[in-house]
Amino acid sequence: MSSFVLNFPLFMIILCLVCAAVGTLLPRAAARTVSLSLAALCLAAIFCVFLYVYGAGQEFEYRMGHYPHPWGNELKIGILESLFGMAFSLVLFLSLLGGKDPLDRLVEPGKGRFFYVMADLVLVALLVLVYSNDLFTGYVFIEICTLASCGILMIRGNGRTVLASTRYLIFSLTGSGLFLFGVIILYNITGHLLMPDLKEAVGALTASGAYRFPFLASVSLVSIGLAVKSGLFPFHLWMADTYGEAVPTSSAILSGLVTKGYAFFLVRFIFDVTGPDIFWQSGVQNVLFAMGAAGVVMGSVGAIQENNLYRMIAYSSAAQIGYIYMGIGLSADLGLTAALFHILLHALTKPALFLSASRLSARMGGALKFRNLQGAGYYEPAAGVYFTAAAFSMIGLPFTMGFISKYLFGLAAFRASTPKLVLTLLVLAVSTVLNTFYFARTVLRIYNAPKKPPAERQPAKDLPSYIIAGALFALINVAVGILSGPLTDLLGYGLSLF
């Protein structure tokens, strides 16, 4: 394979921008086709890039223009970047494929095409967050991601959705403000914005001991800013309202992709800007660990108190974000592998949960309270099975990705210091018990015999695409759960190259 493949990320990024612009003129069905084919094409193209990079066994820097770093913008094309680019395109593809029905029902008439425009923009922002080798480009595309995800949320257009989007946007912009301040301080003390030069300069600064405090400040501002944007505890307050009110497809994209994109960018920051050793000297990882651990527990406690299906899944999302940051704070090698694996797990599971929940609820006449969902699994067998599979994965039963993730966290904990070991194991135990409670409750509910059949049988529109998408989500989850070896090896290998 020739090195022409390395141009693919650039082509995909430009293609996403072009499709987004063109999508504003297309009717809804055409815009949907464009978005779906775009995500599929991205998946295929990045798969080629992945094969090439894996074969070459090294990372590549791709100049955006005629000037190498430190002068011009660059992309960095490596194994982990390609893997996550693939995962994000795949999840977007499946979410759009399976989420047509709620979109058709809930989006304001005449505005459906903008949903797909915004989905294209989310995809491009994620691809750039994954590939960018420049902090300021990262900031610009973080803002695209924020605005586009806000657009995806508010497209439902009723009062409460607009209120929830406003809240989300304000939270998220505060996060970007902190991130930007961190980047500015970092630029001030190093004079660079491109990651390779930053890493060099940061190494030199640490060796000489100059600007220690500003450096610490900038690392913590960047980390906290990204954590706020991902919705880490205690900044998760927007999640339940937002996911509870939005179109389920929007919630799927937001919880499965957008919040994960920021977490992945933080991993990039740790590895490509500070370097893991220097980051671990700064002590910021302990803050992230504590917030993550608290987030896992508080998210699960929030979920167990909810009587509303969507809001319960939303709180569970907050808990999973907690897991990711707990892994980032745990240790440089195994902890990060666990965190990255958890990003993949959550990206593949949460959209399936939201989409299945939306079908179950639609069949029961739009009910979201648990007691009104009784027996939904019989009327909507496919959604019931997919929901159960995803719920098992969230609990961490064997033969699912969730089990592997918990195993990796446990493994990582044994290499960490004793307080972290105890805390991690405690958090794992508590959260598994709580997860079991609230997911088992839901699964038992939907498979309980219904008191009376649903009054109106909702038309099962667009069932094949939903069945395919849900089946793929469930299959990938189980397949990776059974054969997790290659993926975890790949993550470890990618981290060693980072």
Add this chain to the structure above:
Amino acid sequence: MLRILWDSRIQSAAVILFAVGFTTLLLNRNLMKKIVGLNIMDTAAYLFLTSIGYIEGRLPPILADGVADASAYVNPLPAGLVLTGIVVSVSVTAVLLALSLRLYKRYHTLDLDTIYRIVHEEAEERE
């Protein structure tokens, strides 16, 4: 300490502006004032960024007379970054204002507490 703060007074001012914006954002329940607070925060960040590139006694980086000497001009990069940042802040403000317009049309107020109360009452009525 105060001496150093005074010497880099632009940066200190930026930090204070940032704090003012942040307080405005967190304390006010009126959406419009929250948006103003966010804007002040953004502006503070840009002021900070601009101040990095300033070098005493040097010209703006327009090479009108063709002198390409790095010791004659200020740093052009922060200016470019601030330009990018300003456009981002304009876009964000527009979206926030559009959101508040929609909220105003629906609830006839911009006070977030009142909006939450209305939302709660509507929900309880429906139950």
Add this chain to the structure above:
Amino acid sequence: MKKRTFREWLKAWDEGEIDFSVPGPGCPETPGDAASSGDAADDRPAPKDDAAIRAYARRFRDREAALFRRIYPVMVVLIVAVISVFLLRVVTELPPFGSADTPANSSETIRRYLEDGLSETGAVNVVAGVILDYRAFDTLGESHVLFTAACAVLILLLSSEKQSDSLRVREILEKDAVLHTTGRVLIPLILLFGIYIVLCGHLGPGGGFSGGAVIGSALILYSLCYGPERVRKGLNLKSYRVTVLTALLFYSLAKCYSFFCGANGLETIFGPGTPGNLFSAGLILPLNLAVGTVVACTMYGFYALFTEGTV
């Protein structure tokens, strides 16, 4: 409250009968506007003695909320104070203000921008060279931030109904002779100035963003003076979208070409030309034009959507 066994408690929790309601702001739990959505609200009637429980819960929530409201400002002030002291300490340890020896001002990056920028990009205005050539990807993202925002505002505010307030105001404005005469003098001047800023972005201070904003303000003034119908003759929703689309497409594709050439070591067909000429600096002038169009249209679009609900 009577004591429950674990089993009873579990059952009550499963039935959703335990009230966990937490104080503080937050949306209520029922989903969906029944009017606008298929996710109809829960229509199951509430249990008999629920009203009393609910009133108690509301009172409790209000009391907690009042407490929260009293503590919250103190918390905020404390947090902000901590952050400001933290950042001020950072400021004291940063490189000195206005000095030429700071890491940012003495790096090799800046030297190349200033010393080779003229010959490499052909732009007399180094800032234009930096944002449209060296760091063009940032700027590409930036104009798409604007595009994203325009789409978001379009989603929120596009409506087919006429807005009566703006109609009344407009009737008054349209009869105003002072406004008309001032407009007739000012609008061409502002337009001309905006176009100058866009065209000379590579030669002096200015560029697509600032020039586009000036042109946008001229369009807004025109719409204020002569009414949006007159603007709509030239720029309706369809042509608005097509114009923005064309400019953005040109921008993306031109930059794609130049990125592709740069990454693969090919020469582009756009050389730097003779610095100082209007037609020089390669792609910077056309890019400035495209950016200017996008910004002008977006600014006017924001205004029109906010006042009229359509472009």
